[in-house]
Amino acid sequence: MFGNIDPALLIAALMVNSVPIMLAATGELVVEKSGVLNLGVEGMMIMGAICGFVTAVVTGNPYLGFLGGALGAMALSAIFGFLTQVLQTNQVASGLALTLFGLGLSSLIGQSYVGIKPPATGDLPLGPLKDIPFLGEAVFGHDWMVYGSILIVAAVWWVLKYSRLGLILRAVGESHEAAHALGYKVTRIRMLAVLFGGALAGLGGAYVSLVRVPQWTDGITAGAGWIALAIVVFASWRPWRVLAGAYLFGGVSVLQLNLQAAGSVIPVEYLSMAPYLITILVLVIMSSGRGKAALAAPACLGQNFHASR
């Protein structure tokens, strides 16, 4: 069944395929650690995809494209932050609305960009590493975002675990009342976390439209944002597990594409629904092991904070 699938190519495709969900999930992890539940990841990703695409096409520079994608999604997350942190709206409803809004707005902006090819993002020149048999092809032949996203996961892990900034962020997500009593600015910290999450989701979205596909069509992120949300829970709010989760889900979707191409006997529909089915399955398993997974969640997740007296 796996006879004509090249493992080196499979790993290479897996690494590329996982970048968007890894970035978006890492961003969402930081947001949730601060106690905010932003369900608008899908909307922010697709805003990142279109803003990145437009910037790259207009400037002809793919790097500026990524910057544009991050800023576009950040702007959308700022709306969410303003609604939930300043106006105290319900986080679940605002997040869902954000996704709908992002899907619509991106479609509007993208009207005249359908069918255009963006400037290519070059591979990172890693010199002799690329000539290593197997590994060179599988691991060292990618663009800079692939390695950048792993570095971002490492940085987030380090900051959350070892830095004072990370400690304060976790504290705010754990008990906003106590953090406030100690004099930390809960709303400001959460707002910054939301913006950071938006920027990473935007980077992930831009990666979809600039590298993975690469072109613009409506709904290009195709549910990647929802998978990213699931991965955060799957990873029980730990950065390295986000990386593992992203590779797992990335791997499953690459494998199903390869199996389709290889003419598998399983009908195509089942193969393409596999990543989503596995998302649901993982979530069910994670949440049925009550206690452990529930305990890992930040205690104030999804609760609004208002400083009274």
Add this chain to the structure above:
Amino acid sequence: MTGKVLLSVEGVTKAYPGVVANSDVSFQISEGEVHALLGENGAGKSTLVKMIYGLVRPDAGQMTLHGAPYHPAKPAEARRQGVAMVFQHFSLFEALNVAENVALGMENPPPLKALAGRIREVSQEYGLPLDPARMVGDLSAGERQRVEIIRCLLQDPKLLIMDEPTSVLTPQEVGILFKTLRQLASEGTAILYISHKLEEIRALCDEATILRRGKVVATCTPRDRTAREMAELMVGTVLTPPARSGRAKGDTALEVTGLSVASPIPFGTSLKDVSFKVRKGEVLGIAGVAGNGQDELLLALSGELKSAPGAVKIAGVAMGDTGPNDRRRAGLVAAPEERLGHAAAPDMSLVENALLSGVVRKGLTRRGFIDWGAAEVFAAGIVKDFDVRTPGTHVAARALSGGNLQKFVVGRELSQTPSVIVINQPTWGVDAAAAAAIRQAILDRASSGAAVVVISQDLDELLEIADDFAALNGGRLTQARPVEGLTVDEIGLMMGGTHGMEVAHHG
């Protein structure tokens, strides 16, 4: 013993919409002095110390520290100038460990490893043993307070503010805390001690400032006054303790046998083999330091947490596996500690809240539809009988002050002609007059034949109204003993003694 003036507060005023929390408050505190701020709930003690700690800014008035003007804009600034505070409701993070919690309360914490070493050092020095690597969620209330105190001590404070520090401690733990505080005072640290427990203040404090409705009404030297004199200064009227009439005890109304249930609350305490009996007309008082299974016991008795059928028997009928409404039908009513979100739905009106618990016993439905007229009458009756201060029964529960809402939720349960009453913390955050009224109402129900279980952390309250006394400790309940003839030492041992605290070794 006391040195030169450290902090002086002059004419400080702070108003919130609709209420003046502090009006022209002045007092002074010297180095090495233990100064009490005394007053009822809502007298403005907390607002005053929040201003000193930089959490709230005064509308008018001055403060000076070491003779220089002192206007902290935020707690960080107050901490830099040597003011530290131990909070009434702990400002701790359960899912973080002790060292991380300490680091969060410091201005420039050393790296966590070095900090862990310093925590060990200071905790040894002051006889407050503490393991820096433990999760705070796994600690007892007394241990959590140690975390707060050590967090303050590490910053070498000149002024230590303690907001009702003893409400969660056993008598023995209080003794050790006082020893630590005296040691600190002898080293020159000034301590501002907030409490309404008069005997403690007489034992510990050098000076007292008494607040009533935001104003300073008296200052005194606590050692020279009786507790009763201070109480009357605090309340402004002469207090009469509730009348306890000799009640006839009837048959067993509530029987709990071998009740063991796992806690549904994160970091909660599971109940282990709890057994007791309450007869008609009897009041059983259950004491214990917070977090020893009180919430779980209330849930298991009210029916929110189910157990083996035979574990809970109401009037001889096994009801352990039934839900709250079945138990209400059988005559058991329950009032939990948490007012907003558990006893009452915050955004619903008083009528709706009255209906939610009263619908079964008061018959507030007709053919499956809500009888709003009857619900309205029921709610209005509670407001009238229990003197709930509210513009009307249409207002949302969250709009009521804590004390008024407490009167409402307790009144709602007591008004349902129950045969078994279970109440957790009946007078938490209620002023003295209202607390006396609630206690009297509980005693009245008992004398008309109801069996009552009162869970409380206020020992004086239990000794005042209970016939029998038991204590929860780590989810286990001690044998119930008659209140008459119990000594404070015995009570302390029943509550679990010192939880491993030791007296400071030097000083």
